Amino acid sequence: MNLRRIAVCALVTMFLISAFTAGAAEADPLKGRITLYTSQPDRDVTQLIAAFNEKHPGIGVDVFRSGTEEVVSKIRAEHRVRSVLADVLLVADSVSFENLKEEGMLLAYESPEVKGIPEEYLDKDRTYAGTKLITTGIIYNTTKVAEPPEAFADLAKEAFKNNLIMPSPLYSGAAAYNLGVMTRTEGLGWEFFEKLKENNTRVERGNGAILTAVAAGERSCGIIVDFMAVRARESGSPVEFVYPAEGSPAITEPIGILQTTRVPGLAKAFVDFVLSEEGQKLAAEMGYTPVKDGVEAPKGLKSVGEIKSMVYDIEVLKAAREAEKARFSAMFQ
Amino acid sequence: MHDSRFIRYYGNRILQAFFCFAVFLVFLAPLLRLLLMSVTEDAGYGFSHYARLLGEERTRLAVRNTLIVGASSTAFSMLFGATFAFLVAYANLKRRRLAELLILLPFIIPSYIITLSWTGIFSENGAVNGWLSSAGLAPVNLYSLGGIIFVHGMCTIPIVYMIVKAMLRRIPVDLEEASMAAGYSRRQTMLRINLALAAPAVASGGILSFLATIDNFSIPAFLGISSGIPVLSTYIYEKAIGFGPSSFSDAAVLSVLLSLLAVGGTLLEGFFVRRSPGLESTGEDASIRIELPRRTRAWVEWTMLGGLMTFNIVPLLFMFLSAMQKRYGLGYAADNLTVANFRDLLANAGVLRAVRTSILLAGAACAVCIVVGTAAAYLKIRKNNKAAKILEKSAALAYAIPGIVLALAMIFHWVEPLPGVRPGIYGTMTILAVAYVTRYLVLQIKGSVNAMLTVEPALEEAAVAGGSGKIAVWVKILLPLLAKPVLASAFLVFIPAMTELTLSSILSAAGTKTIGLTVFSFQQAGDYSLAAAMSAVVVLLVLGAYGTALLCKKFFERQKEKKNDRTEAGAHIPLVRPDAGAR
Numbered sequence: 001m002n003l004r005r006i007a008v009c010a011l012v013t014m015f016l017i018s019a020f021t022a023g024a025a026e027a028d029p030l031k032g033r034i035t036l037y038t039s040q041p042d043r044d045v046t047q048l049i050a051a052f053n054e055k056h057p058g059i060g061v062d063v064f065r066s067g068t069e070e071v072v073s074k075i076r077a078e079h080r081v082r083s084v085l086a087d088v089l090l091v092a093d094s095v096s097f098e099n100l101k102e103e104g105m106l107l108a109y110e111s112p113e114v115k116g117i118p119e120e121y122l123d124k125d126r127t128y129a130g131t132k133l134i135t136t137g138i139i140y141n142t143t144k145v146a147e148p149p150e151a152f153a154d155l156a157k158e159a160f161k162n163n164l165i166m167p168s169p170l171y172s173g174a175a176a177y178n179l180g181v182m183t184r185t186e187g188l189g190w191e192f193f194e195k196l197k198e199n200n201t202r203v204e205r206g207n208g209a210i211l212t213a214v215a216a217g218e219r220s221c222g223i224i225v226d227f228m229a230v231r232a233r234e235s236g237s238p239v240e241f242v243y244p245a246e247g248s249p250a251i252t253e254p255i256g257i258l259q260t261t262r263v264p265g266l267a268k269a270f271v272d273f274v275l276s277e278e279g280q281k282l283a284a285e286m287g288y289t290p291v292k293d294g295v296e297a298p299k300g301l302k303s304v305g306e307i308k309s310m311v312y313d314i315e316v317l318k319a320a321r322e323a324e325k326a327r328f329s330a331m332f333q
Numbered sequence: 334m335h336d337s338r339f340i341r342y343y344g345n346r347i348l349q350a351f352f353c354f355a356v357f358l359v360f361l362a363p364l365l366r367l368l369l370m371s372v373t374e375d376a377g378y379g380f381s382h383y384a385r386l387l388g389e390e391r392t393r394l395a396v397r398n399t400l401i402v403g404a405s406s407t408a409f410s411m412l413f414g415a416t417f418a419f420l421v422a423y424a425n426l427k428r429r430r431l432a433e434l435l436i437l438l439p440f441i442i443p444s445y446i447i448t449l450s451w452t453g454i455f456s457e458n459g460a461v462n463g464w465l466s467s468a469g470l471a472p473v474n475l476y477s478l479g480g481i482i483f484v485h486g487m488c489t490i491p492i493v494y495m496i497v498k499a500m501l502r503r504i505p506v507d508l509e510e511a512s513m514a515a516g517y518s519r520r521q522t523m524l525r526i527n528l529a530l531a532a533p534a535v536a537s538g539g540i541l542s543f544l545a546t547i548d549n550f551s552i553p554a555f556l557g558i559s560s561g562i563p564v565l566s567t568y569i570y571e572k573a574i575g576f577g578p579s580s581f582s583d584a585a586v587l588s589v590l591l592s593l594l595a596v597g598g599t600l601l602e603g604f605f606v607r608r609s610p611g612l613e614s615t616g617e618d619a620s621i622r623i624e625l626p627r628r629t630r631a632w633v634e635w636t637m638l639g640g641l642m643t644f645n646i647v648p649l650l651f652m653f654l655s656a657m658q659k660r661y662g663l664g665y666a667a668d669n670l671t672v673a674n675f676r677d678l679l680a681n682a683g684v685l686r687a688v689r690t691s692i693l694l695a696g697a698a699c700a701v702c703i704v705v706g707t708a709a710a711y712l713k714i715r716k717n718n719k720a721a722k723i724l725e726k727s728a729a730l731a732y733a734i735p736g737i738v739l740a741l742a743m744i745f746h747w748v749e750p751l752p753g754v755r756p757g758i759y760g761t762m763t764i765l766a767v768a769y770v771t772r773y774l775v776l777q778i779k780g781s782v783n784a785m786l787t788v789e790p791a792l793e794e795a796a797v798a799g800g801s802g803k804i805a806v807w808v809k810i811l812l813p814l815l816a817k818p819v820l821a822s823a824f825l826v827f828i829p830a831m832t833e834l835t836l837s838s839i840l841s842a843a844g845t846k847t848i849g850l851t852v853f854s855f856q857q858a859g860d861y862s863l864a865a866a867m868s869a870v871v872v873l874l875v876l877g878a879y880g881t882a883l884l885c886k887k888f889f890e891r892q893k894e895k896k897n898d899r900t901e902a903g904a905h906i907p908l909v910r911p912d913a914g915a916r
Contacts, residue, residue: 035843041858042683042851062843066850067857069574070737070838077581077741081748085760085843099576168558170571202476205558208856218456236659322577329391329571332561 031058034266037075037086039068040253044286051282052273059266068092068173072100075258079105087261088270090131093173093251095180097128098318100256107257109268113275116292118304120311121252130252131274133289133304136178138242139210139229144220151245152188155221156195164201165213165222169328171205174225174251179324180317181249181310188246193331203332215239227287230300243302247310252291352712353720360727360771363746364592367738370745371585375578382579382586395563396590399547402481402564403594407543409486414493414542415535417637421494422501423527423622426634434879435641440491440825441875442648443832443852443868448484448555450651451475476560481553485546487644492545493538495825496783499818500534501527502618503787509622519623533786537779540602544595544733544775550835565591566735573737581741588738595733599726649872656866674866684851684867688874691848694762695830698769702826705770706777707785707819711811714785715793725782728775736772736835743768743840761842768836773826780822784815824882832871 038045042065049061064071068091078084084105091097100106106127114122114129121130138149144163149155155164169176182188202219204210210222211229215237226248229241255274257267273279280290289297289304297303372378386392417436421429439447454461455473462472474480504527512522553564565587573584625633657670678684709725712718731739747759747767758764788811796806834849841850848871855864 037843039857042854043858046683064841064843065846065854066838066841067853073574073737073741074744074839077744078748080581081745083748083755083759096576171554171558171574203558203561205554206857208858208861212861216456318576322575325571325575329561329563 030056030266030269032263032266033060033062034087034261034263034270035062035064035085036088036090036270037064037071038090039066039071039092040090047286048274048279048282051278052270055273055278056269059269061270068096069171072096072173075100075105076103079103084258084260086258087263087267088255088257090253090255090274091173092134092253093177094123094128094130094254094314095177095318095321096173097123097254097256098314101125101127102318105259107259107261107264107267109257109271111268111272111275113272113279116294117275118291118293120309121250121291123254123256128254128256129271129275130291131255131279132253132283132291133250133307134174134253135226135243135248135250135289135307136174136223137226137229137244137248138221139214139224139239140221140242141214141217141219142238142240144217148240149221149242152182152192152223153246155201155223156192156199158199160199160221162200163220164196164199165210165219166196166201166203167207167210167223168203168205170325172207174207176321176325177251177317178223178249179328180321181312183324184312185246185310190327193328197331211239226289226301230298231287234300241300243307247308249310250307349718349720352708356720356724356727358750359767360724360731360774362750363739363742363771364727364730364734366745367585367588367734367742370582370742371589373582382582386583386586391563391568392587392590395565395568395587396594398478398557398562399565399591399594401478402485402553403543403547403598405482406485406489406546407539409482410489410493410542411535411539413486414490414538415497415531417490418494418497418501420633420637422498422619424633425621425624425630426637427630428634428638430883432634432638432641435638435645436494437491437879438645438649439488440828441872441879442652443551443871444484444488444549445551445555446652446865446868447488447648448552449655450648451480451484452555453651454647455480476556478562481556481562481564484552484556485549488549488552489542489545492542492825493535495821496538496541496779497531497534499780499821500531500783500787503818504530504618506618506620506622523623534783536602537783540598540729541732541776541779543598544729547591547594548733548735550735550737565594569735570737573741584738584741588734591735592730592733595730596726599729652865652869652872656862656869658862658865674862675870678863678866678870683846687846687848687851688870690762690845691831694766694769694847695827695833697766698773698830699823699827701766701770702774702777703781703819703823706774706822707781707815709778710781710785714782715790725775725778728771728778731771732773732775736833737839739772740768740836740839743771743836759840762845764840764842765837765847768840769830769833772833772836773830776825777819777822780825781815781819784818784822787818788814828875831875832868 036045036049040048045063045065049063052061053059064074064086066074071089071091075084075086075089078086089097089100097106101123108125108127110126111129114126117130121133123129138152138155140148147159149157149160154160167175169179179193182192183190202213204213207225207228210224211232213219214222214224215232217238224241226241226243229239233239233241255271257264257271261267275292277292277295280292280295283290284295284298287298287301289301289307291304293304295303371382372380374381417432420426421432421436426432452475455475456462466472475484508526508530509522512526513519517525547564548566550566550570553562553567554570556562557564557567569584569587569591572580572587574580575583654670656674657672659669659671659673709721712721713725734742743764744759747756747764749755758767792810792814793806796810801809832849832852833847834853837847837850838853841847846854848867852864852867855861855867
């Protein structure tokens with residue numbers, strides 16, 4: 001009696017296992033849904049997911065898109081009440097990721113696709129990896145500026161008095177990162193920002209406002225991210241973008257997986273895709289500089305190998321960020 | 334008999350207890366979480382965050398600026414809002430519909446568009462400032478305290494206007510006639526009767542505009558950040574998005590400070606309302622009460638319309654022109670204008686979904702607000718119910734707290750509102766509806782309270798004495814009398830909920846989008862023309878809804894007239910208590 005029962009059980013189990021594995025072997029083994037929190041523009045996310053789904057049609061991606069600061073606040077609040085809904089995070093700068101990493105929120109994952117990506121754009125513990133390069137440089141209005149600036153230091157010149165505009169590090173993570181790097185670069189430092197203040201530089205909330213003001217000629221010259229300026233130029237706005245002689249501070253729009261994810265396999269597949277050559281070519285098509293060596297940058301932008309990078313130890317930057325923001329706000333008050 | 338009274342008594346008690354519990358759970362608990370967060374330290378609780386922040390120069394500066402901006406722009410909007418309301422409600426002006434539409438425009442146009450358009454007009458190298466300096470005058474710089482106050486004031490005039498106009502119309506003409514018969518002049522009557530009776534409405538309009546001003550983020554973010562003028566709302570945002578263990582606590586501390594300002598404002602309002610006389614009347618009376626002589630009328634009318642045109646049409650034009658720019662920032666010449674942006678928008682399935690989602694959410698929030706807000710108003714005015722008063726106060730606080738902090742408090746609260754209870758609301762769209770109700774309920778309560786104040790309790794008492802049940806009293810007396818003013822204030826809830834940005838930018842569920850979030854995305858991607866086009870579409874939607882509402886109103890009025898013709902012979906209910914004028 002007992003033996004018979006065991007035999008039946010074993011048979012059923014075997015049948016189930018074989019049925020399961022047979023079914024899985026047929027199609028893409030990855031099926032399910034992941035949730036992505038991101039600060040990428042809508043258009044880019046849509047394109048990215050469409051391309052991803054061509055490769056993994058079984059993985060649905062639910063997207064929450066907002067500003068980097070909003071996304072990070074949301075995810076930190078979720079963490080506090082132990083209800084993180086995101087599986088994958090993709091936001092503007094690595095300092096945000098460093099902070100989340102410190103709070104133990106990120107999963108370490110050595111993606112096979114990181115080869116070709118310069119080490120300086122990767123986390124040494126592999127909890128996140130850069131997905132593209134967004135450098136910061138100088139934009140100027142071609143109808144208003146006779147002698148174009150070549151370096152950040154040129155902005156301190158008398159010629160640009162009352163005519164400068166820059167994004168506020170208090171409101172944009174990218175700008176806060178730039179502040180950290182630039183104040184630690186030889187030839188710039190805090191003196192550079194003091195000179196900007198003396199030149200009566202207007203401080204705005206985001207890069208969009210910089211583009212608007214310079215394109216409209218309200219200010220002749222500004223500090224801005226590369227792709228926005230180049231896109232505006234390509235579509236006919238009277239602006240030009242300059243890679244500064246001192247080097248380009250770059251944010252990398254890193255991607256990382258949350259420790260709390262219930263679908264690590266699917267999340268990893270998504271990260272792999274973004275970092276793969278295919279994903280990097282897609283980034284170039286969208287108008288960004290790919291972070292992978294060998295994938296060509298779009299028209300008007302330099303490729304990763306040609307960019308003179310301006311970097312600094314991320315942990316130092318992270319530790320100093322709040323104090324620097326306070327110093328900046330006191331200076332520009 | 335005894336049994337049914339017993340049941341009714343305990344039924345009422347249970348209902349009231351349930352109401353109190355719901356009020357506590359939905360409105361007070363998130364605020365308490367905030368308070369708790371502000372005193373949370375690394376180990377245990379304490380006031381160290383308060384001590385540290387209050388010791389900072391920047392905090393004091395932010396509080397001072399917030400007070401200056403709040404008080405000045407409220408004075409500005411009260412002055413203009415009440416004046417417009419007075420003229421439109423009473424004077425024999427023509428084109429009143431047009432005037433009203435113009436007055437309400439800033440409420441419909443998103444405030445970031447208004448801000449953008451004014452900075453465009455007063456840009457440093459712009460025509461207006463060039464003209465001013467060539468005339469030897471100082472150029473206007475909107476990136477200043479004055480500029481912030483001006484734009485805030487412009488944006489809050491409609492709030493005061495809506496509330497005051499409804500009140501003025503409900504002051505019975507009989508009262509005026511009585512006063513004139515007693516020998517007072519028209520002017521004295523207006524001052525002593527109408528203005529005195531309208532004072533609580535002016536005060537509650539003022540307090541709403543004060544609350545709307547101190548928590549507003551987009552205007553000071555635009556005008557104040559670049560010129561180094563911190564106010565509490567922008568300062569709170571800076572703290573909330575900062576890192577470090579104390580960032581949430583700091584934001585909470587500053588929110589508590591802001592709440593104190595708000596409470597101060599509501600206390601001031603309470604002072605005025607308590608001093609105001611009671612008022613009993615039913616329905617709005619749109620008859621003309623001030624006959625201006627022809628020339629004065631024309632003068633007043635055209636000054637008002639002219640002023641409104643320049644001040645309120647300009648942002649509208651700016652928005653449509655920006656929406657039609659091929660390349661943003663390249664001027665408004667004909668060859669740079671196109672309708673392609675609108676075409677792109679309407680072809681975008683995501684945009685259409687966002688519009689549907691927002692309308693649905695705003696509609697749901699509006700419906701809940703109407704029911705809860707009117708119930709609270711009834712309990713407050715008729716039953717002097719404590720829970721209803723607490724509800725009103727906490728709703729006012731929820732309205733005054735900056736969106737980002739309220740959004741975070743909503744996450745902290747709604748993931749686990751009671752220990753062990755996880756309703757799973759967070760992460761779905763329901764959380765946004767809850768958040769909108771939390772944020773905008775106070776607007777409905779104020780509107781419903783004003784409406785309730787004008788319904789004579791004697792009417793209900795008479796009905797009850799005549800043997801009508803509770804339900805019959807509501808259906809036959811309260812609902813018909815309250816419907817119009819209550820729906821009018823529901824408009825004040827619906828519009829901002831439909832275009833809401835800050836709460837949506839944090840609480841939206843993955844895979845869903847609202848109108849505000851769509852505009853935000855376009856802006857962040859640098860697609861300013863698309864953002865403007867989206868806002869323009871929203872404005873058109875609202876204007877369409879407004880037009881439909883007007884048509885409905887006309888239709889109902891015609892129906893009513895027909896009905897009235899039939900019941901002309903019926904007895905009139907006395908609308909004014911004989912002693913009303915004496916109080």
